[in-house]
Amino acid sequence: MGTPDQVRLAGDADQVVQAVQELTSSGKQFAVRSGGHCYEDFVTNQEVRAVIDLSQLDGVYFDPRYPAFVVEPGAVLGDVYSKLYKGWGVTLPGGTCPTVGAGGHIVGGGYGALSRLHGLTVDHLYGVEVVVVDASGTARKVVATRDAADPNRELWWAHTGAGGGNFGVITKYLLRSPGATGSDPATLLPRPPAxxxxxxxxxxxxxxxxxxxxxxxxxxxxxxxxxxxxxxxxxxxxxxxxxxxxxxxxxxxxxxxxxxxxxxxxxxxxxxxxxxxxxxxxxxxxxxxxxxxxxxxxxxxxxxxxxxxxxxxxxxxx
Ligand SMILES: Cc1cc2nc3c(=O)[nH]c(=O)nc-3n(C[C@H](O)[C@H](O)[C@H](O)COP(=O)(O)OP(=O)(O)OC[C@H]3O[C@@H](n4cnc5c(N)ncnc54)[C@H](O)[C@@H]3O)c2cc1C
Missing domain, CATH: 3.40.462.20 (Vanillyl-alcohol Oxidase; Chain A, domain 3)
Structure with missing residues (x-):
């Protein structure tokens, strides 16, 4: 059972940067929670003194700048599927439990009923926006993508199955199938059977x-x-x-x-x-x-x- 001294409810990525900075500087051990479906005690254990709660970061939308779908970590799978399907007729081959959070799920792979057809959810991961702490102890937000020329590509790769809580605090998943081209959102992720x-x-x-x-x-x-x-x-x-x-x-x-x-x-x-x-x-x-x-x-x-x-x-x- 966890007994944190504080729970930081983040409303946007900048608040995550601020929380990570303050907690890192204070030396407090902290953990991140998105959907709260961890099977282990990685968030709720006695050593964790502060929890950064991302349940309010639950947007699901298309960002033409990348172009890719943005799924924020607090979005639960049932809402992710509904929004992607009703908005664009597309989906992700993720897990079957509708209340699992994207935050811990996607970075762990994301396996579900469409995986035999379309692989794991991370197979469609174009990039992540993630809050990291550098060697000097400074927290900052970076975007890491699978683009060959991206200097942060290794950081993207680290998010294709390593599991949550390892490399930083993910504030956005960017999703676009490999090989998908053009800017029409309806063609950038798999379409499920009707x-x-x-x-x-x-x-x-x-x-x-x-x-x-x-x-x-x-x-x-x-x-x-x-x-x-x-x-x-x-x-x-x-x-x-x-x-x-x-x-x-x-x-x-x-x-x-x-x-x-x-x-x-x-x-x-x-x-x-x-x-x-x-x-x-x-x-x-x-x-x-x-x-x-x-x-x-x-x-x-x-x-x-x-x-x-x-x-x-x-x-x-x-
Ligand atoms: C009932 C149930 C059904 C499930 N069904 C499936 C399934 O069908 N397919 C499947 O693949 N998996 C399934 N899972 C496993 C699930 O994908 C993982 O437990 C996942 O880590 C849960 O993510 P969460 O955000 O809900 O949990 P949380 O408890 O919030 O987080 C889980 C872990 O990820 C870390 N984390 C959370 N958010 C972030 C973030 N934004 N950045 C960095 N680290 C973060 C946490 O610190 C913790 O270590 C299921 C789990 C449960 C409990």
Whole structure:
């Protein structure tokens, strides 16, 4: 549990510079918080004496100067997806929990339901605006991009997977797909499928034997390995097998596939059959329907709902 002496609520990047300068000069150990979804105690631990809270820096907009989309660290994924899609019909292949903050998420990679099609979110990272402290102890704001001629390119590279809290305080992510050209925002990031065929099935723990469960896990892994191609028929199929603790009573598997594929229903059926092949325990279909992509990323409980059942590893928003 954290017991910071102060929480600095930053309203813009200059206030972040000021907070970093004052805390660095005072020698206080500080940490940054954006969406508050850290799995570790990097922010809430006894050594941290001050927290810089970036939840107010939550803009999502297009900046023609770069040209690139700006996602500020306090923006939560559900809002990022909604704003990018409603504004320009584009998206990022990021995580499925709508209350995760961009701040810690993108710098750690950002993996989600569209990653089989479009890679990680950092694959689309053009640059970062980040507050760093130089050797003389002076805090300043710098922009680092992937441009070959950018003297700060190494700093951009450090933000393509190293995780939050390592190199500085990110105040803006700049996003544009590699190879994207021109200035039309609608062409600078991936476009998601308009509709998804979604499915949730569950198995009762009471009917499961160790052998049946082993077969199920092996089937799932082997299917993923055999169908990992980004260009095969299953490229848009994404599935999460969620083997919650036995005290939950049952465990589930949620799946989505591009509903625009002419044989989407047959592909889904083949996948479900392959996963349950030889298990000997029937699954129950909890949900199967076509929903819009916008609905899927903000409301569909298969991927977005906090699972609060006993034994679950997912937690409600902090
Ligand atoms: C319920 C849940 C579901 C998740 N689902 C997914 C998923 O589908 N895909 C996936 O890839 N990940 C997922 N994650 C992991 C998530 O991406 C990471 O935990 C991420 O670091 C959370 O970012 P945050 O800003 O919400 O958290 P915070 O707790 O605010 O920050 C996390 C870390 O990043 C640092 N940090 C935060 N903001 C900044 C900043 N602006 N500059 C520098 N450092 C910063 C913090 O100091 C801390 O070390 C999930 C996590 C949870 C709790």
């Amino acid at each position: 509709n998804l065929l979604v499915s949730s099935v569950s198995w009762d723990w009471a009917s499961m034997t160790q052998a049946a469960f082993t077969t199920l896990l092996r089937n799932f892994g082997e299917w993923c390995a055999a169908n990992s191609s980004a260009t095969g028929p299953y490229a848009s199929l994404f599935s999460q097998l969620k083997p919650t603790h036995v005290s939950a009573g049952s465990f589930s598997m949620s799946t989505q596939i591009d509903a625009g594929l002419p044989n989407a229903a047959a592909l889904l059926e083949d996948f479900l059959s392959a996963v349950n092949s030889g298990v000997g325990v029937a699954y129950q279909v909890q949900d199967q329907r076509v929903i819009s992509w916008q609905h899927a990323v903000t409301l569909w409980p298969g991927f977005t709902a906090p699972d609060t059942r006993p034994g679950s590893r997912r937690s409600p928003p902090i």
